[in-house]
Amino acid sequence: xxxxxxxxxxxxxxxxxxxxxxxxxxxxxxxxxxxxxxxxxxxxxxxxxxxxxxxxxxxxxxxxxxxxxxxxxxxxxxxxxxxxxxxxxxxxxxxxxxxxxxxxxxxxxxxxxxxx
Amino acid sequence: xxxxxxxxxxxxxxxxxxxxxxxxxxxxxxxxxxxxxxxxxxxxxxxxxxxxxxxxxxxxxxxxxxxxxxxxxxxxxxxxxxxxxxxxxxxxxxxxxxxxxxxxxxxxxx
Numbered sequence: 341x342x343x344x345x346x347x348x349x350x351x352x353x354x355x356x357x358x359x360x361x362x363x364x365x366x367x368x369x370x371x372x373x374x375x376x377x378x379x380x381x382x383x384x385x386x387x388x389x390x391x392x393x394x395x396x397x398x399x400x401x402x403x404x405x406x407x408x409x410x411x412x413x414x415x416x417x418x419x420x421x422x423x424x425x426x427x428x429x430x431x432x433x434x435x436x437x438x439x440x441x442x443x444x445x446x447x448x449x450x451x452x453x454x455x456x
Numbered sequence: 457x458x459x460x461x462x463x464x465x466x467x468x469x470x471x472x473x474x475x476x477x478x479x480x481x482x483x484x485x486x487x488x489x490x491x492x493x494x495x496x497x498x499x500x501x502x503x504x505x506x507x508x509x510x511x512x513x514x515x516x517x518x519x520x521x522x523x524x525x526x527x528x529x530x531x532x533x534x535x536x537x538x539x540x541x542x543x544x545x546x547x548x549x550x551x552x553x554x555x556x557x558x559x560x561x562x563x564x565x566x
Contacts, residue, residue, distance in 0.1 A: 341500075371552055373552075373553070381558070381559075382458070382543065382556045382557060382558045382559055383498070383543065383545075383556045384556075385553055385554065385555070388552070388553060398553075432497060432498075436552070437500065441486070441503065441505075441552075442503060442505075443500070444488055444490075444500030444501075444502070444503050445488070445500060445554070446500065447497035447498050447499075448497060449496070449497050450497055
């Protein structure tokens with residue numbers, strides 16, 4: 341399966357600032373997904389990022405708050421902008437397995453964000 | 457629409473069996489199962505793509521009842537390593553996006 345390097349692994353940020361999270365994949369992938377997971381909760385899809393086109397955002401998430409870049413087929417960034425304590429969460433990127441859908445999705449190790 | 461998982465939590469002794477259910481009010485086209493250990497990323501277990509499909513490896517298997525719009529994950533002869541939170545993720549027709557259930561926390565004790 342694909343190997344994802346996600347960083348930073350954790351950060352503590354001041355409210356009103358922004359944090360950019362990076363995901364690097366060891367193979368080319370068409371789609372990358374960004375999720376948010378509150379501690380002990382489920383995974384909520386933020387957006388789907390395709391190379392060469394704008395990301396598609398799920399209901400409740402907007403580009404101004406969570407801008408995404410996808411400059412090539414192995415890399416993507418998610419920025420959490422103008423942060424507030426409510427943005428404290430774990431953010432994960434995910435890609436489809438090497439063998440396609442039959443291999444499910446692989447997740448990055450996550451970024452634990454605390455906003456103070 | 458978020459699928460509903462049951463039970464929310466279960467405690468097993470080593471060697472016991474468990475069943476985790478995942479049901480949806482919408483038509484299901486695919487069901488994924490993942491296990492997440494504390495502080496780690498979710499790990500893919502298996503995917504079911506069509507009604508009636510059953511899959512398994514080792515002592516973990518799953519079934520998909522398309523008519524009832526539900527899937528079940530079966531863990532037999534549980535081991536300590538099975539502890540974690542199990543999530544089902546459901547996909548719609550032609551969609552790569554998954555909607556995850558709230559998870560089932562499984563604790564296996566000696």
